[in-house]
Amino acid sequence: MIHHQARKSLATIIDGKAIAEEIRSRVASDVKRMKAYIGKVPGLAVILVGQRRDSQTYVRNKIKACEEAGIKSVMAELPNCCAEEDVMTALLKFNEDPSVHGILVQLPLPEHLDEEKILNMLSLEKDVDGFHPVNMGNLSMRGREPLFVPCAPKGCLELLIRSGMEIVGKKAVVIGRSNIVGLPIALLLQRHHATVTIVHAFTKNPEQITCEADIIVTAAGVPNLIRSSWLKQGAVVIDVGTCPIEDPSSEHGYRLVGDVCHEEALRIASAVTPVPGGVGPMTIAMLLCNTLDSAKRVYRFD
Numbered sequence: 396m397i398h399h400q401a402r403k404s405l406a407t408i409i410d411g412k413a414i415a416e417e418i419r420s421r422v423a424s425d426v427k428r429m430k431a432y433i434g435k436v437p438g439l440a441v442i443l444v445g446q447r448r449d450s451q452t453y454v455r456n457k458i459k460a461c462e463e464a465g466i467k468s469v470m471a472e473l474p475n476c477c478a479e480e481d482v483m484t485a486l487l488k489f490n491e492d493p494s495v496h497g498i499l500v501q502l503p504l505p506e507h508l509d510e511e512k513i514l515n516m517l518s519l520e521k522d523v524d525g526f527h528p529v530n531m532g533n534l535s536m537r538g539r540e541p542l543f544v545p546c547a548p549k550g551c552l553e554l555l556i557r558s559g560m561e562i563v564g565k566k567a568v569v570i571g572r573s574n575i576v577g578l579p580i581a582l583l584l585q586r587h588h589a590t591v592t593i594v595h596a597f598t599k600n601p602e603q604i605t606c607e608a609d610i611i612v613t614a615a616g617v618p619n620l621i622r623s624s625w626l627k628q629g630a631v632v633i634d635v636g637t638c639p640i641e642d643p644s645s646e647h648g649y650r651l652v653g654d655v656c657h658e659e660a661l662r663i664a665s666a667v668t669p670v671p672g673g674v675g676p677m678t679i680a681m682l683l684c685n686t687l688d689s690a691k692r693v694y695r696f697d
C-alpha cells in the first residue's frame with residue numbers, strides 16, 4: 396500500500412506568469428524587428444460591449460500588453476444597450492482597416508446580442524481569438540489547419556509542453572465543453588495525438604474517469620471540484636477555472652480560485668498550474684502571438 400503522504404516530492408508549480416512574460420518579450424523583439432525592416436507594426440482591434448467589470452479588466456490588460464509589445468491597439472467601446480448593427484458597424488470597419496491585423500470581440504456579450512451572428516462576420520484572417528466557426532471547424536478536422544487557435548487553449552498546450560509532458564498517446568481528460576476553452580483544448584490535444592475524453596455536467600462518475608488521466612485540463616469554474624481522489628499519481632493538471640470568491644482580507648474583497656484543490660493536487664500530481672498566475676497570463680501572451688502571426692502573414696514577413 397502506497398500512502399500519498401509518504402511521497403517526498405511535491406508537484407512542480409508551472410509558472411504561467413513567468414512563461415507568459417518570456418513569450419511577450421519575444422513578441423516585442425519580433426515587433427521591433429518588423430518595424431525596423433518594413434516600417435510596419437501589428438495592430439489589434441478590441442470590441443467591448445457593456446460594463447462588466449471583469450471584461451473591462453481583461454480588455455485593459457490586453458491593451459496594456461499590446462503597448463508593452465509595440466503592437467498598436469484600437470478599441471471600440473459600446474454601451475450595454477447598443478443594437479446588433481452598432482457592433483456590426485464597428486466590426487466591419489475593423490475588417491476593412493489594413494492597419495488592423497487582429498480583431499477580438501470580448502465575451503460574453505450582453506444577452507440581447509447574437510454572439511454567433513457577430514462572430515460569423517469577423518474576417519477569418521483577423522480572427523485572433525480563433526472563435527470564428529470556420530477556424531473552429533478547421534481545428535476540428537484532420538488535414539486542415541485553422542488560421543488561429545484560441546488563446547487559452549493554445550496557452551494550456553504551451554504550459555503542458557513546457558512542463559516536459561509528452562502528449563502523444565497519453566490519456567487526457569478535459570473538464571468542461573465551452574466553445575472558448577473546453578472544446579478547442581480537447582480538439583487541440585487530439586491533434587497532438589492524445590486520447591481525449593470530455594467530462595461535463597451530465598457525466599456520471601467523473602472522478603472515475605479523471606483518476607485515469609495523465610493530463611487533466613479543467614475549465615469548469617467550480618472551486619475545489621478537483622480533489623486528490625480525482626487524480627492519478629504523477630498527472631499534469633492545468634487549471635483554467637477562475638472563480639472569484641469572497642475574501643475580506645484581500646485588496647478587492649475577493650480573490651480568484653481555480654477548479655483544483657491546489658494543496659491536494661500538489662501531493663499527487665507531477666505538475667500543476669496555479670490560479671492566478673497559470674493559464675490566465677498565457678491567454679494574453681497567446682493573443683499577442685496570434686496578432687503578430689497575423690501581421691507576419693499579411694506582410695509576408697518572417
Ligand SMILES: Nc1nc2c(c(=O)[nH]1)N[C@@H](CN(C=O)c1ccc(C(=O)N[C@@H](CCC(=O)O)C(=O)O)cc1)CN2
Pocket residue numbers: 452453454499500501502503524546547575637651670671672673674675676677678679
Ligand atoms: N474574446 C474573448 N473573450 C474571453 C476570453 C478570450 O480569450 N477572448 N477569455 C476569458 C477572459 N480572458 C480574456 O479575455 C482572460 C481571463 C483571465 C486572464 C488572466 O490573466 N487572469 C489572471 C488573473 C487576473 C486577475 O487577477 O483578475 C490569472 O489567472 O492569473 C486573462 C484573460 C473570457 N472571455
Ligand SMILES: [Mg+2]
Pocket residue numbers: 411669670671672673674675676
Ligand atoms: Mg491562471
